[in-house]
Amino acid sequence: MQDPFHEQQNASVSSLENRISPTFNELKMLSERIFNKLPQAILNHLKNVIIQWEEFPDDETAETMELAGPYDLLGLYKGVDLPLQSAIEKGELPDIIYLYRRPVLDYWCESGETLGDIVRHVLIHEIGHHFGLSNELMARIEQVSESASSL
Secondary structure: OOOHHHHHHHHHHHHHOOOOOOOOHHHHHHHHHHHHHHHHHHHOOOOEEEEEOOOOOOOHHHOOOOOOOOOOOEEEOOOOHHHHOOOOOOOOOEEEEEEEHHHHHHHHHHHOOOOOHHHHHHHHHHHHHHHOOOOOHHHHHHHHHHOOOOO
């Protein structure tokens, strides 16, 4: 007869046996759930921001950001920071937050963090760039989001 520790280990291994990595659709649903749990005061300023999952950063992004490899970037904000946008801008490209599936999943495997925590962190970091915020303010937004997600 096995002890409870080994039974728990076997159950954990069994749950992994048939698990595949999250699909684009699953990651999209996860990021949308995290996004929608942000404080309404933040969401009010994100109505024109698109969240887009890609497998990896494109070649232009990798070159511009001088990435050492395709796994070096988990997310990227492309757009005009909110403080720099004028009320009369017309015809501009939408602001986009790119989340990169393979780098995120690789980081998830190596970090020991939950996938939700990683996606939340990257998403909030990129939203912070949309607002033109400092890293300190982005960390505070993340704490509020974590508190809301535990409710």
